[in-house]
Amino acid sequence: MSLRNTLDFLLYDWLQVQQLSERSRYADHGRETFDAVLDTCERIAADKFAPFNRLVDTQEPHFDGEKVVLPQATYDARQAYADSGMLSAAQDYALGGMQLPFVVESAANTFFAKASISIGSNMLTTGNANLLMAHGTPLQQQVFAHNEFNGRFTGTMCLSEPQAGSSLSDVATRAVPDGADFEADPLGARYRLRGNKMWISSGDHELSENIVHLVLAKVPDASGKLVPGVKGISLFIVPKKLVDSQGQLTGERNDVALAGLNHKLGWRGTTNTLLNFGEGQYPVRGSAGAIGYLVGQVGDGLRCMFHMMNEARIAIGMAATMLGQAGYEASLEYAKNRPQGRPLGAGGKDAAAPQVAIFGHADVRRMLLAQKTYCEGALALNLLAARLVDEQHTGGEGSAAEAKLLLEVLTPIAKSWPSEWCLEANSLAIQIHGGYGYTRDFPVEQYWRDNRLNMIHEGTHGIQANDLLGRKVRMQDGAGLKLLTQRIEATAAQAQQQPELAGLAQQLQAAWQVVLSTTEQAWQWGDANRTLANAVPYMQGFGHVVLAWIWLDVASAVVASSGAALDAKAQGRLACAQFFFRYELPKIGAWLQVVQTGDTTCVDLIDEGF
Template sequence: MTLRTTLDFLLHDWLDTLSLTSRERFTDHNRETFDAVLDTCERIAREKYAPFNRLIDVQEPHFDGDKVVLPQATQDAHDAFVASGMLSAAQDYALGGMQLPYTVELAANAFFSCASVGISAALLTGGNANLLMAHGTELQKEVFAKNEFAGRWAGTMCLSEPQAGSSLSDITTRAVPDTGSSTPWEQDPLGARYRLKGNKMWISAGDHELTENIVHLVLAKIPDADGKLVPGTKGISLFIVPKKLVDTQGQLTGVRNDVALAGLNHKLGWRGTTNCLLNFGEGKFSVDAQAGGPWGGGAGAIGYLVGQPGKGLQCMFHMMNEARIGVGMAATMLGMAGYYAALDYAQNRPQGRPITGNGKDPAQPQTRIIEHADVKRMLLAQKAYCEGALALELYCARLVDEQHTGNPAEVADARLLLEVLLPIAKSWPSEWCLEANSLAIQVHGGYGYTRDFPVEQYWRDNRLNMIHEGTHGIQAMDLLGRKVLMDEGKGLKLLSHRIMATVHRASGIPALALHAKALGRTLQDVGEATQQAWSTGVPTDALANAVPYMQAFGHTVLAWIWLDVAACALDNDPAQSEVSTQGHVGCARYFFHYELPKTKAWLAVVQSRDMTCATFPSEAF
């Protein structure tokens, strides 16, 4: 099966995406418009992205002393993506959007990630603009978000600092009111105007020349009345800090804001995307000294407050949650790209001979390695990991559409389900599709370890996703420490009801009945482990094994996904006459035989509240 046929099945047979067209927002769409969007993205990815995936890995971005230099292929791919309209695909017609369901938008963008995940600097632009649409003022939407949707400007998210990666409560970037202007700082049309000073690290697409401006969304702390930073997250606010200052019409003023590139990070993978250390308000570009500068006042980069002071983290989570689905999809597509490469290699590489009753006959011709059981095992694992992860990401996207366009009951359920599933949507593909990339290398043998074949690059690119947008450990603590407990466990109960609905349905299908029984038992184990983890009421007891809990939880969710997908395939083709149905049912069988049993070992340490790791003496290392 190709990526396109897999997407078509998941979108239309499994998720029934066409049913969304009965809702007012999507009434202009039908199967033809959805297919046209997928066709366009598939073509652009094939022509502008895939041929240059190795090029952008070798020709890394570099700073020439004046600007960041990228290969021309990156500019061409970016321009083609912008021209496709996909930056604003899900937005209102009034914003130049297509009012596409987010499910279709995510599926269409999958082609770009599969073709070359590192080539696109538009990674965060859409999320940046969507945040401003949710939390910005009307003028901020008009000036900043619309120009980002149009592709004229790019966007970033600036959270981490050199001394504060995942621990945002420890950031030290500060923002003070810009009181030195003739325009009162709190009455600036673009938003209450502040001056920012500090350093931000790991900023994807933080500097480049692909667009005429870059809109940074920066987390910073506003000092208290004594000029001190408030400890923790309470004082964190969110600011728009453009690379180049603009007027209320969205036109560049000719004044460079005091945002300076301090260095490019050189990573294991994603080498085609700039990753930056940025200095805000360090004086390299003095806004005050530049002729024609519209504002005076103290030194520092100019930023405009988004939302309320002290509420920046809540605003930023709007973008972070969207980014986590994006990271999960990127990890999925990198795994998928490796799987397709390994499948092609296995189908064409002759090596070894079949074992017969008399052993191997050296006079017989070599067999393709895809005929060997262990190679089939590795390919089947990759297929199960990647196609299962793709179904999970699209299911989460469908929940986003329910949140935006469903009836009140559907909206409430979608919100709760999405809260519980987001840590899995980000973490599970980033772990198991990375494993798929490792297996793709193994299928290639020694060749897989060379740069003559693409699978080593896919692995390098994918290794970042376990860190991207909240590390594995943070996602695990979020899941066990917050998500399964929130609203008195309503989200977990709702997910359990959905899973059991599939269990009951599949119990009546002979090919899936045993799988359904196994999933029901595992779901019960997860529930008991959740209770046991929190039985003492002490967070350190519960969270000591948060990662094994998340691994078991994730495998349970994926087993549910595969059972549901297989049931849908058998509904369409009970006799399994189509190879696609055989693929879906075979993947489900693999997952239940080889993967789901792993949950017992993971849950055992959770249920016993094993403290081996937590209490191991630091000195003993």
């Protein structure tokens, strides 16, 4: 089944996104324009991205002493993407945008992620610009965000540091006011930054006129010291090349230097960098330090940055999903065309009989159905998250507030579940190919390598789990969890009215009650360290029940839209729901049991025991 067919069903039959056209922001649109966007993106991805996925994997970015060199195909693909208008697809008409719903934009971008995640990683530019639209001054928006939307500039997110990793409280990059008149610059309060940032995707290249770095740095206190913890962390715009108040390059290079390229297991076509800020390699305007412009208020950096982080986490979930989908499609095609073995008959195998395609073997079919279930379920989850973004911004006051709260709870799952289980789908794709899958003669090994990053970046599995159990399910006295409970109960009630789904509805209700009781039990010890020691198993159990809910809701839409006659596509979707409930949902017992008992096996072992 093609990705496009699945998108059409999830968008129009399940999420009913055509109804968004009734809202004033999207009044110029309907299914016809949504389909036209999907058609265009599918074509560009097929022409400019997919044919070069292996090329950008083998011809990694390199530094020639002056600049980072990338294959010409990367330039051509990025230009085609920028020309399509997708960088500003959800923005206002006044910005040259299309005012598309975010859920349609997300669906359209799946084609690029599936075709080549290394070339198609435009999420940081869009996320960077969206952050500035939310927290920047009008001039910062005009000079930086607008030029990211139109393709002149690209953007990054600079959080991690070599000595700190994901521990933002240990950020050591400093930002000090640039002279007595530092607030006089029209682009914002001007600071000088010094420090190092690690793992910066697209941190240096020649794909655009300029690169807009969003950098977290600490502003020293009155004594000139950096305050421990996150207090004082602020956000700065640090362009690679300085610009004037009209957004034109001044000809001056900012003191941002490439210290090295990281050579990765996957995503090899995307530059990943160590950047030095303010170390004097490019002295600027007679003073030490890279010039940066404050975004928002001093000390408000994390709040501003997480506007971008949450958007990036949904995008990572979608990227993981599409890499899994690419592997599924490749292994399905291989299974249908690879003859090997013979079927078992009543008397065993007939060695004289012709070989059959491995598609006919039961275990291969199990692995294919598992992949299909993981990937289509993850796609539905992330489209739902994107739909909640639209509701948050264009729904009525009550529905917008509910959407925001529900999205808070679901975001750790939208990022973590696809990055774990669509990676497992890629592993199964290799298994179906056998020894060939482990070679570069077939694409599935690259899909696995590319996908392995997604459990790490934009917040590791452990970070997502601590966020879920430590904060999201408890915030506002558990209001988000209660809202999710209402949604799950509503789906179960609807499915109870459909005879073929009533049994699954009962399973879902029982499983969710286990999650709710486990959530209460997890905090009974009065010891956060003990509770969070098993945060990842909690998230795995929680995530699996959320996916069971997703699949039951999708299955209910299948039954409602199909009537008595189920075509092959409908049968496939119902089989996925059945597979998930029979093969996957029972796994939650093992995960949640260690949470319920507060098991401390991992933390109790003496250091020498490892």
